[in-house]
Amino acid sequence: MRNTPDIKEFHRPKTVTEAIGLLSQQDNGTVLIAGGTDLLPRRQSGRTGVTKNKLVDISGLGLNYIRETQDAFLIGAATDINTLASSPVFKTSPYTAIIEAALAHSTLTLRNRATLGGNLCNASPHADLALPLLVLDAVLVMEGPHGQKTINLDNFFIGPHCTVLEPSEILTEIRIPRMPEKSGANFIKLTRQHTAIDMAVVNAATCLSIKNGICISARIALGSVGPHPFRAKKAEAFMENKTLVKNTLQTAALFQEAAGLAAKEASPIDDIRATAAYRKEMIPVLLQQSLGKSLERSLS
């Protein structure tokens, strides 16, 4: 607490190129800052980022936008969580799961500062926004000294607070492809109290696409129960091609089985918010609810 080193340099570049230039020149004492809601507390508590004392602020790069194209939604990485939460663009199914996760992310004041890109790049095991984006097959655009590249969000996280992003790269945009008609998604979060202020004990998102009563695509993502947010692919595969009819015992049994498979894919740990055993037990509880909601939304 007392040993947080001072910030030595602070840069606020105007363009992405300039920012990449700064990142490339500097030694590994450099770190990007957007909203600062993860970085600053982590510095203060002596965890990650404490040795990095040269900050490159990316709030001036024009990366705060939400755009629609014919086949995707494009979100600037520096878009704050509240802008996401209040965006009319995401008010239709299945994109409402983004709004649900955004509202569950934190309090209003934090949401005004925290950014979508920050939530992803911080790569916390319980990052709320990662979950709807995982089930919506989001693609990340990254820029670096050698140009632009894209990667599926599913391949982005590699460990707690660890991603494939190189030190000289910047996440600039998140692309969400348009989903098939009759898709429904949901985000769900269990906390110690019933408010958005807490970090998740378990969080999850699901997305189901239905055609002629058959599940043509299923996505199930889990947070807080592994080293990073991840997709439960065995459970997803199990759901595909199944006939789903809402509020029937058969479908409930399918959801139960899928949720049980997903729980097996998780590797939670004990921490001060909950034990591993409790987390594991909660995964099926949450997923069954979430799958039920997603199915309902896909049909409405």
Next chain:
Amino acid sequence: MTEPLTHIGKSFQRIDGVDKVTGRARFAPDLRFDHMLHAGLIRSPHAHARVLRIDTASALQLPGVKAVSTIFEVPKVIQYWFFLRTEKKKKEIFLYDDIVRFIGDPVLAIAAVDEKTLEHALSLVRVDYEPLAAIHDPEKALTETGVCLHKKGNIAFRVEKAFGNVEQGFKAADIIVENTYHTSKQKHASLEPIATCIANFESSGKLTVHSSTQLPHWSQHYLAEIMGLPLNRVRVIKPFTGGAFGGRCGLIHGLEAMCSVLSKKTLRPVRMSFSREEDFCATESRHPMIIRMKTGVSRDGVLVANEAEILSDTGAYGTHYIGVLADCLSTGVGLYAIPNYKFSGTAVYTNTSMAGALRGYGNPQMNFAQESQMDILADKLGMDPLALRVKNYRKAGEMDPVLNERILSNGLEECLEKGAAASGWEEKRSRKLQPEFISDGSIKKSPIKKGIGLSIMLHGTGAARALPDPGSAFLMINSDGTVNLHTAAADEGQGSRTVLAQVAAEILGVEFESISVSETDTDITPLDCGTHGSRQAYCGGLTVRDAALDAKKKMLTHAGNVLKVKPDALKIEKGLIFETAHPANAISIKDLMQRLQIQDMGLCTQIMGSASGIAPAMPGYYGAVFAEVEVNTETGEIKVVKLTSAFDVGKAINPEMVKGQIVGGGVMGIGFALTEGLIRKDGHILNPGFTDYRLLRSCDAPPVEAIIVESNEPTGPFGAKGIGEGCMVNVASAIANAVFHATGVRLTNLCMTPEAVLKGLKP
């Protein structure tokens, strides 16, 4: 009092309310002085270690570093007990040694010109430790012989008391239940961080200390001893304070002592303020307890015997361990008329931050066990838990065997009646079958189970039977008829200054606005035990009442001379003194004071009233809490939907402020039950901040319906007694009982976790 009351029972606005909401009120952390130095601490990284060597040479060479003091010259004040009553006690109070006993135990303090230099200097200090084996588990402290925290061993205190014959009592019992309860290490988590002090040792030899203490005169006495100063050379000023809850008793972890020693060395004001993290890791908490309780009842629901065995974890140093166990005894034995009661308590040292006073003072732990036992018994008897309480509680007129005092007022039955009516107890309690409404898909029942539970409590007002508990006040009537009231009845935010002004205005027959209440300052306010034990409306109220009566008597004597009647023929209303029989024969207080102080040059006297002493009793105040919960049987989550809290406060001098206490206590009680508690591992505190030390926020808090019951305590000022602590005491037990009603799961550990609920639900 047959006359209608003009100021008592009315919800006057707080006299400091506007200053507080406009940000004008200055709290200790806001204070700055010219040439002020900033001090900070090196704290032990070890749970138990011997300090071998302290190297401060490079820190002292740093420009801007002005002084260093180590544990060898600044004592740890380990015993706040008994107001330095005897020489023997004094010796035990100050500890200078080379052992650190918990992670966060201070080793040395540095004073520097600014905070940046201070931080740099602290990083340059080298301390060599010899780590020692540590004890983290209070049960181990009982048996461990190889590790010794203090010279006298690991057992700080033992007490045993027996009333009647408990063995025979259990023989006569038809039902006996025995359980073991565990309670958590709760923190005060007051709005203002717990400790800030600015000490200024002047070259004249006078020490002035601004501190957010709740017992300013205790602080003054301890500082005088430590600094070797006469009391008139130690001045303790308490600025506005943002809540205390027992965490600011006396010296706040020796903070004032450290600042005073550094200030004496430098002859400059020295400020130190603990961060929130230091507050969570290294200041006092509630005593975690393990309570084994065995309770016997006859078939018709009469309690016949009770046995309580308590293990209390006082942490690295003992401050309030005796009082806290004594409170378990007095509230446990006092609440119910159980003829046979055996009580044993043991306080042990462990290598963790120390436990101390926290709202309720042992009672919330004891009540959790006792009131859970009562609920279990009611269930086994097939009896309404409310009826079981009414049958057994100690009623007005009965003797309290611990205090050896007759109970003069007890409004518990009215609390139960009004609380039951307001909460819909009967209807909700009889809802034996949980609502099995079918969710939208006709698939499964709702996982939400609803329940309602109740519990009652007794808490003492003040500490007149337990320790030196003085109260004093004086007031001056000015030549314009206004009044200055001087009292050290430290207002920590509870509103005592407002309440005491109401008492003075009532007695003197002046307007509320005419009373100005002093700040707390040991140079100008007379000896007072400060704020603890729910005492200020009662003890403070009594001394202010008596001081006002003293002034009034003097005033009427002079008025009688002027109006040519006997003083007892006079009355005062709205600042006007008049002859009761001939109201036209009158003089205003203002005119009388003008005459006494200025116009009559032969007199030139100011009317002053004073009173000092100990309260005549420590009356119990009572309350019933009804908690409604919803338990999710899939996730184990417990949601408190509503609290209905009915409390007998004797007489509510300011009803809105009483309700404020009840609501606040309710919310703190829910925290104690469900979310608050320091999580520890090998002596480390894992949740030293509000992210993970989960205090209820306004958005988490359910409605709390506050009901005031007035039993009119004959010894109290206008019938008043306490409220501050008691309203949080029996919330956890009420919630545990509601969870049982909802699910059939009996939770015996605090905090109650979702995981424990699920475990209980499993066959």
